[in-house]
Amino acid sequence: MNPWRNKILAVLVVSVFLFNIIPVVSSAAKGGTSPNPASIVGKGTYGSRVFTQIISLLEGDNIQLALRVFFMVWVTKSMDAFAEDIENNLSKYILLNPDLRNPGSLNLLRYFVSLLYPVYILAIIVSGFYIIFIPGSPLGRSRAKSLLSKLVISMVLVSFSSEIMGMLLYLTEQSTVEIIGDEYNPSAYASIVALEFSSIVYCVRNLVLLVNIPNAFLAGGGTIMAFFGGILNPHGFMYEFGHAMHAIELIEVETVWCTPLILLVILMLIGVHGLLSIRYFMVLLWAMLMPFTIFFSSFEFTRGIGRSMIEQTLLWSSLQVFYGVTIVLIAVGITIVPPSMYNSYGIGLHKNDIPYVGAAMDKLDVRGDLFISIFSFTSMFLLFLGPLLMFTFFQKLLPP
Amino acid sequence: MLAAASMAVFVCAADTPGEAFSKNFPTAVVYITKRILYYNIASGYATRGVDILSDNLADFILMNPSPKDPMVLDLTRFFVSLLQPFYLLAISITGFYLLLVSSSPAGRNKAKSTLIKLVISLVLISLSPQIMSIALDITENITSSVLGQADIAYYSYALNRVIDGLRSLHKWSCLISIEMGYYTFLPLFFVVWGTYLMLLLRFFAVVLWIILLPLSIFLYSFTFTKNIGRNMLEQTILWSSMQILNAVVVAVAAIGMMFKPPGFMNIEFMFLEFDFLYFVGAFSLVLSPALMLMWFRNFLP
Numbered sequence: 001m002n003p004w005r006n007k008i009l010a011v012l013v014v015s016v017f018l019f020n021i022i023p024v025v026s027s028a029a030k031g032g033t034s035p036n037p038a039s040i041v042g043k044g045t046y047g048s049r050v051f052t053q054i055i056s057l058l059e060g061d062n063i064q065l066a067l068r069v070f071f072m073v074w075v076t077k078s079m080d081a082f083a084e085d086i087e088n089n090l091s092k093y094i095l096l097n098p099d100l101r102n103p104g105s106l107n108l109l110r111y112f113v114s115l116l117y118p119v120y121i122l123a124i125i126v127s128g129f130y131i132i133f134i135p136g137s138p139l140g141r142s143r144a145k146s147l148l149s150k151l152v153i154s155m156v157l158v159s160f161s162s163e164i165m166g167m168l169l170y171l172t173e174q175s176t177v178e179i180i181g182d183e184y185n186p187s188a189y190a191s192i193v194a195l196e197f198s199s200i201v202y203c204v205r206n207l208v209l210l211v212n213i214p215n216a217f218l219a220g221g222g223t224i225m226a227f228f229g230g231i232l233n234p235h236g237f238m239y240e241f242g243h244a245m246h247a248i249e250l251i252e253v254e255t256v257w258c259t260p261l262i263l264l265v266i267l268m269l270i271g272v273h274g275l276l277s278i279r280y281f282m283v284l285l286w287a288m289l290m291p292f293t294i295f296f297s298s299f300e301f302t303r304g305i306g307r308s309m310i311e312q313t314l315l316w317s318s319l320q321v322f323y324g325v326t327i328v329l330i331a332v333g334i335t336i337v338p339p340s341m342y343n344s345y346g347i348g349l350h351k352n353d354i355p356y357v358g359a360a361m362d363k364l365d366v367r368g369d370l371f372i373s374i375f376s377f378t379s380m381f382l383l384f385l386g387p388l389l390m391f392t393f394f395q396k397l398l399p400p
Numbered sequence: 401m402l403a404a405a406s407m408a409v410f411v412c413a414a415d416t417p418g419e420a421f422s423k424n425f426p427t428a429v430v431y432i433t434k435r436i437l438y439y440n441i442a443s444g445y446a447t448r449g450v451d452i453l454s455d456n457l458a459d460f461i462l463m464n465p466s467p468k469d470p471m472v473l474d475l476t477r478f479f480v481s482l483l484q485p486f487y488l489l490a491i492s493i494t495g496f497y498l499l500l501v502s503s504s505p506a507g508r509n510k511a512k513s514t515l516i517k518l519v520i521s522l523v524l525i526s527l528s529p530q531i532m533s534i535a536l537d538i539t540e541n542i543t544s545s546v547l548g549q550a551d552i553a554y555y556s557y558a559l560n561r562v563i564d565g566l567r568s569l570h571k572w573s574c575l576i577s578i579e580m581g582y583y584t585f586l587p588l589f590f591v592v593w594g595t596y597l598m599l600l601l602r603f604f605a606v607v608l609w610i611i612l613l614p615l616s617i618f619l620y621s622f623t624f625t626k627n628i629g630r631n632m633l634e635q636t637i638l639w640s641s642m643q644i645l646n647a648v649v650v651a652v653a654a655i656g657m658m659f660k661p662p663g664f665m666n667i668e669f670m671f672l673e674f675d676f677l678y679f680v681g682a683f684s685l686v687l688s689p690a691l692m693l694m695w696f697r698n699f700l701p
Contacts, residue, residue: 009440012433058428071576074670081669096664104551104655111549256579269676273665277680280660285652304699312695 053230057223061246065219071255072212075262079205082265083198083367086272090194092183093276094323095176097169098284100162105288109162112291119295120155124148154298161290168313169283172320179324189331193379196334197268200376202368204265207348208258210357210370215253222246264372264380271383279319279387286313315394319387326386330379337375346373438581439574443567446589450563453595454556458547460599461646464540465607467532472610476529479614486618487522494518521621525614532610532640539640543647550651551658555681558657562591562682568672591679594686602642602689609636630700637700642692649688653681 056062099105127148131141157164181187186194226242233239286293286309293313297306334342343350348371352358357370453460465472494515498508524531566588574581609616609632616636620629657678665676 005440005444009437012437060427060431063428063431067576070572074572074576077669078672081667085667093665096661098656099659102655102659104659108549108651108655111546254577254579256577259580259583273676274680277665277676280677281653281656281680281684284656285649288648288652288655301701302699305696308695308697308699 049231049234052234053227056230057227061219062223065216065223068212068216068219068255072209072216075208075258076205079201079208079265082269083201083205086201086268087194087198089183090197090272090327091180091186091190093272094180094320094327095173095183096280097173097320098280098287100166100169100284100287105284106162108288109291112288113158113161116158116291116295117155120151120158124151124155127151150298154294157294158291161294162287165287165290165313168317169287172317176320176324179321180327189328192331192334193327196330196376196379197272199368200268200372200380201265203348203370203372204261206351206361206366206368206370207261211253211258212255218245218248264377268380268383271380275383275387276323279316282312282316286316289313311394315391319390322386322390323383326382330382334375334379342373342375343371345375346371347377348372432575435574435578435581438578439571442574442581442585443570443588446570446585447563447567447592449596450560450592453592454559457556457650458552461547461643461650462540462543463599463603464536464643465603465610467529467536467610472607473529475611476614479611480525480528483525483614483618484522487518487525491515491518491522517621521617525617528613528617529610532613535640536606539643543643546644546647546651550647551654552650554658555650555654558654558678559591559682562675562678563588565672565674565679566591569674572672587679590686591682594683598686598689599646602639602646605635605639609639612636630698634697634700638692638696642689645688645692646685649684653684657681 100109127144130136130144131148136144179187180190222242222245224242225238225245229236229238229240229242289309290313293306293309295306296302297310299306348369350358351361351370354370467473467476494511497503498511498515503511566584570581570584570588573584612632613636616629616632618629619625620633622629660677667674667676
């Protein structure tokens with residue numbers, strides 16, 4: 001930590017100590033003969049009461065109320081942003097492949113290719129020397145000839161590695177477009193799934209707000225009553241009732257209790273944004289390593305590594321198509337489930353089951369329900385399981 | 401705050417407003433101060449050393465133990481001295497078989513090839529520090545040249561940007577609830593400490609495999625123990641070459657982050673901006689060892 005931060009921390013620690021001592025000292029000093037500044041301020045006047053109530057807003061309950069309101073606003077804004085992002089961009093994120101023609105990629109590719117050229121040239125020279133000058137067995141000479149032709153073909157393929165990878169990505173992208181439509185005209189399947197996932201996010205938002213609103217209303221009402229009650233009559237009913245409203249523990253819900261709900265949304269973000277970002281990077285990585293993939297696949301001794309690299313290249317590129325198939329699977333699954341089953345099993349409540357809440361939500365045009373069906377929940381997990389299943393089942397897809 | 405606290409002590413005899421001030425202001429300040437304190441301590445702990453990491457990332461990636469370090473050399477020689485009697489015994493038995501036992505030509509050929517393998521293997525284990533030294537020089541040079549093509553400065557910038565975003569998230573979570581701050585502490589912690597852990601884990605793993613190289617060669621030389629020896633040699637090669645993969649991952653992550661389409665995987669709300677691609681890019685060095693060990697297996701004959 002830097003020295004300034006240490007100093008600030010030291011001041012804060014001392015202040016905490018001091019402020020904890022003040023109430024003790026003040027209660028001791030109260031009985032003494034210290035001057036009474038109330039006589040200077042004007043005890044009992046409206047001015048001093050307003051000033052007092054403004055300072056009273058700093059009490060712990062009001063700070064908690066302010067933080068709770070901030071939490072509700074934060075959750076609302078963030079969930080709205082996530083939901084809109086998923087609704088508008090799900091197809092785009094699945095379809096997007098890294099551009100291999102940008103200067104950075106081309107630079108790195110050319111560098112890797114330039115590393116391999118000398119190896120190829122040396123191998124071609126040695127094979128050529130063996131064929132021309134060394135009198136070997138016919139089997140040895142035919143092996144040397146086939147090696148020479150493999151080297152030449154391999155060298156040509158390495159030179160075109162970015163175009164080969166580009167073609168592969170074009171193929172997977174077009175296959176996925178056939179399944180889920182393009183980013184401007186997504187198919188019905190993609191739209192259904194995007195709406196389903198965004199509705200999960202809206203549901204979580206609504207549930208978090210629902211559990212916090214009663215407390216916020218009570219605390220807010222209590223603050224307002226205590227504030228104005230304190231101005232009108234510091235020991236009156238309004239003032240005392242305002243404080244009592246803060247003390248109602250019956251529906252006290254800590255903000256941190258909403259964490260499991262927020263974790264649902266975080267899981268979805270990992271499944272959609274996280275895995276698709278990882279795929280984007282992996283495709284770029286394997287595109288950059290394509291020259292080495294071709295090189296290692298060309299020789300008997302390194303064929304094992306080469307085969308693993310080809311498999312990974314194909315799997316990560318094809319993950320796009322697999323995501324498209326997963327999207328169709330989710331859309332069909334959700335569509336054919338009987339509504340009675342869909343609405344019976346899940347997390348949360350149906351908004352129309354709570355008096356006035358459903359009507360209020362409809363009137364305020366609040367998006368989403370308060371109920372997350374187990375089918376939606378499971379479809380979210382398919383986003384994780386899909387890639388895992390693909391990599392498990394198609395691990396050794398190439399022949400040895 | 402100290403001055404305000406002192407004033408509050410002397411005004412506290414009043415009913416209001418001084419009493420209100422002395423009752424409420426300390427509570428509010430303590431409430432907020434606790435959270436700010438926790439945020440500062442937790443985020444300071446989680447991001448300890450991030451400046452050193454981002455300024456010296458290339459050095460951390462290029463870091464290799466020296467096989468010729470006296471301590472490492474002592475341990476390597478210990479293993480060599482442990483194995484040399486086995487070799488001498490095996491060579492003696494094979495030589496005895498060849499010279500004095502009359503057997504079939506196939507048996508004699510097999511014994512001859514075994515003798516040659518034993519001698520080569522013995523020479524190799526005696527030269528294992530030099531072999532490892534050459535191997536690490538090669539990987540270091542390749543890594544250095546790959547890092548020369550990578551925009552490490554951009555990677556460090558992206559790492560710091562991700563850390564700042566996570567710190568902001570952690571700060572506001574702590575203000576709302578300290579318990580919520582526990583959860584937002586974790587991604588911050590894993591990005592920084594995870595990167596350090598993986599880079600240093602590689603260093604220690606390479607030390608281990610340098611010391612065990614004589615044993616790996618010994619086990620690989622005999623048919624009976626070839627599988628174990630092969631696995632050990634593969635691990636030696638993988639952990640040494642992980643340096644190259646780290647450099648490639650940094651280069652690719654920097655390119656991916658720099659040339660990503662605008663708005664891709666980017667979500668903004670209130671005063672926070674969250675870029676998933678940058679987060680995954682910053683996390684890539686944490687994941688690279690696992691990827692390498694997963695992808696490259698059973699590649700030796």
